[in-house]
Amino acid sequence: MGKKKEVLLLSRRRMMVIAVLLFFILTADSKSFRNTKNDSGGQVLYPPVQLHMQGDHVVVDNGIFRITIASPEGIVTGIRYNGIDNILNDHKEKNDRGYWDVNWSDPSDVKDNLDKLTGDQLDVIANDENQVELSFKRYWTLSRKDSDVSLNVDKRFVVLRGSSGFYSYGIFERQKGWPDVDIYQGRIVFKLQDKLFRYMAVSDERQRVMPTFEDRERGEALDYPEAVLLTDPSNSLLKGEVDDKYQYSAEDKDNRVHGWICSDPPVGFWMITPSNEFRTAGPIKQDLTSHAGPVTLSMFFSTHYAGIDLRIKFRDGEPWKKVFGPVFIYLNSVTTEDNPISLWADAKEEMFQQTESWPYDFPHSSDYPRAHQRGLVTGRLLVGDVELARANSAFVGLAPPGEIGSWQQENKGYQFWTQTDDEGYFTIKNVRPGFYNLYAWVPGYIGDYMHHSVVNVLQGSRIRMGTLVYEPPRNGPTVWEIGVPDRTAAEFYVPEPNPTLMNQLYASQRTEAFRQYGLWDRYTDLYPDGDLVYTVGVSNYETDWFFAHVNRNVGNKTYLPTTWTIFFDLEDVTIGNYTIRLALASANAAEVQVHINNSKDMLPFFTTGLIGRDNAIARHGIHGLYWLYSINVLHSQLRAGRNVMYLTQTRGLGPFRGVMYDYIRLEGPSRSQK
CATH class of the missing domain: 2.60.120.260 (Galactose-binding domain-like)
Incomplete structure (x- = not known):
């Protein structure tokens, strides 16, 4: 899609939002609206965010969409948007529609446990006309040893005024002295209406009409459960194809937006991950995206494509705390005259905007540092192999201190990666304060680079590493x-x-x-x-x-x-x-x-x-x-x-x-x- 068409698409979307909100404009005091400039410099008026407490659930409505969350569990049970009463699959149990979960085990027991991290209490962190932030907490105690993973969990949901979507982030914490545990996977999951969402998009090239869950159940099992030969799909064009969720995996550096499109009404549901800092194992770690169901995921960590080395292993009462997210769940729509596939171009544009906005300025957790609290690291990387050369398109990153190449198995801290330009220069932005090693690897050369000294990033610091030279392993010609x-x-x-x-x-x-x-x-x-x-x-x-x-x-x-x-x-x-x-x-x-x-x-x-x-x-x-x-x-x-x-x-x-x-x-x- 050309640039002009993208602009037209965005303009149409904004016009639709304005039309939907005319009722609010005519019936409410204009001072109760937040004024926001649109692309042409005019003012777009959005209604205030409203929080409704309903006993066993809460509803947050910003006039564009409405989200229902079970309370105090913190599980999303409904999303109303653009004439669809519930985008999520309401034929499923309420705890199986939109949720966080982890897979874990006791090291002394091989049993794999699934914990949906259901909350025990709701705290309203922010509630005004511009923002609602909700916290669903669960505190671990020894009495939960056999049923729940040994983590304190704080799941947050944020709805902003004028935003066509909501944010979610989580804070996981272990206290000193807690029992040993292995955690294999952590993610957020949304299961959509299967009658509506049939078209999936992972990238420009990887998008298509998908089979349903029922199509898979009627299919022929192959060498492992995830792979099914479609023998009697509801869409005859899919007959004889293989469906396997791993066919839609992506490297984390490319896994920034993916999701689903409904053609009638033309609506998109997208998972946008604006930063990889909280993901594990570096920029080329591969993981799941969206798959048949229809299901959309944000994978925060897993053992996929790495094995047991990527499990998060806690021993000897090790304490730990980490923030995962925020990720942005984006909703978009076009008129019935427009091609629904154009929603993908709009979702990519939104991804770029969310990425440019990172780190966000709205999360209320003190564990999430704002832009002014972060640091920046710059430098230049050269390669000294047969002759000295510029490290073109090299991957350069900061990860917790370790050994050469240890970043690809690092899973407890934060990582910050970038690629060098044609001359080998790099800038690593928005680094959380902390101690890191600077790692690198250069396409075209074997091995890994690690700077000889630890980098201490302080709040607001600007660190110049100077010119670094990586000497790849070589004994002879x-x-x-x-x-x-x-x-x-x-x-x-x-x-x-x-x-x-x-x-x-x-x-x-x-x-x-x-x-x-x-x-x-x-x-x-x-x-x-x-x-x-x-x-x-x-x-x-x-x-x-x-x-x-x-x-x-x-x-x-x-x-x-x-x-x-x-x-x-x-x-x-x-x-x-x-x-x-x-x-x-x-x-x-x-x-x-x-x-x-x-x-x-x-x-x-x-x-x-x-x-x-x-x-x-x-x-x-x-x-x-x-x-x-x-x-x-x-x-x-x-x-x-x-x-x-x-x-x-x-x-x-x-x-x-x-x-x-x-x-x-x-x-x-x-x-x-x-």
């Missing part, structure tokens, strides 16, 4: 390489899916082809008589290197390990140590063993050992957590002429055990060794 060091397997060969197990959304999207179901079994189809063989200098990794090193399907639900072979030629062998750089983009209950020039040795030349629980192969990811190994090779183990490297993924027993390679490089001896 590159002899050969396979792939691109970018922490994903995206550059390798992603096969066409089984034609009976397709999601048509990705049929023509090659950059998203890895999201198709069942690609793990396509390896066996493509290599029926033997495993992958790659010849350096002859083969092309874009077509000849399968994107995931998986097991071979030999039938009867039996999977066997596979060995990939790399042939490479050396004109001569230089005296000194060679180095293999083995970078993995993903690992799931896998072990990679390396043999050189003899695959029959009982002991491997190198092994990763059993690593990884990210499950990215099954969940249609192109990466999970990043692993980097540096393997020393004596010159006596190589020979002039043809050499062979064998990569064996030794762990069979299932289709999802395997790795994705990011990049492999052989380095020659350094000049100092010659």
Whole structure:
């Protein structure tokens, strides 16, 4: 949609709001309205926000929409907007429509518990004509040990005057001495009217008409519960497709707005996440967005695409406090003459506005610092590899102090990330006061950077880091390489899916082809008589290197390990140590063993050992957590002429055990060794 059309759309929306509010303008004292300038400099008048206490629920109405929240539980049971009495699915129980929840377990018990964090008391934090902020609290006690996660929970909902949507944020707290606990997932969930909301949008390219929950129930279960083959959907155009919520995952850096569109009346429901500071594991952590149901989520933390390493683990009475959100639940509409799909463009525009407004100035919690209470960190990053170069589009971030690369498994504190410009300059804005390490990684180079000293960000501070130089791991010149060091397997060969197990959304999207179901079994189809063989200098990794090193399907639900072979030629062998750089983009209950020039040795030349629980192969990811190994090779183990490297993924027993390679490089001896 062009810029002019977007402006027209916004203007129409504002005109609709004004028309709806004429009644208020004619019947109320004009002084009771907040005056707000619109884009053309005129005044738009909005009615005051009103709070109605109704015993077992509260209603907040700002004249644009009305939200009903169960009290004191703090669960959203109804949203009235643009002629729809309840956008949420009122066929579901009241505690299953709009809620916060966490999954947790006692470390001494493997049982997985779901806690919807229902409140015990309601506090009205703000209640005036411009803002209502409600707090639904629950305080943990030892008597709750077996039923509730050991957290104090404060769930907040905020409605502002003139806002076509509401905000929600939560404050989780543990006190010193509380029992051990593991927390796996935390999120906010909204389940919408399935008869109304059938069109889902996650990005410009990833949007489509979706199946219903009933369509999935009538479908054929596949290799795991989330994946279903639609055999008798209500929309016949979806018959024969696979639906799986993980096909709509996104990296956090791209997961800023997603949601649903109703065509009659044309209404949109959107989850907008204006900041990633409260999310875990850095900017490329992947997580769920919206999926069939219809369901819309804001995932604050999870073990998805990372495994048990991303659980929040509390031991020995560790205290903790963290604010999650605010996120913005946005409602929009157009006239019946407009294309409902245009609501997506408006939702993106709203996302940009909400992002620009971060940090917000309206939350009343003292645990949420305003803009003037935050700091700023600037600097420039260069890369010193073969030669000094600008770190173009590098990811630079502040995360709690740790070790090199520890940010990708960090899950208790806040993280603040940005990307460098073409010259390597970076600015990290709106940093909460605290102690951080400065981390970075640069596409095109292996490894991670960490600044040698801790960065202490104070309220209102402006910290100049100066020019920083990242020296990636390197012992000698590159002899050969396979792939691109970018922490994903995206550059390798992603096969066409089984034609009976397709999601048509990705049929023509090659950059998203890895999201198709069942690609793990396509390896066996493509290599029926033997495993992958790659010849350096002859083969092309874009077509000849399968994107995931998986097991071979030999039938009867039996999977066997596979060995990939790399042939490479050396004109001569230089005296000194060679180095293999083995970078993995993903690992799931896998072990990679390396043999050189003899695959029959009982002991491997190198092994990763059993690593990884990210499950990215099954969940249609192109990466999970990043692993980097540096393997020393004596010159006596190589020979002039043809050499062979064998990569064996030794762990069979299932289709999802395997790795994705990011990049492999052989380095020659350094000049100092010659």
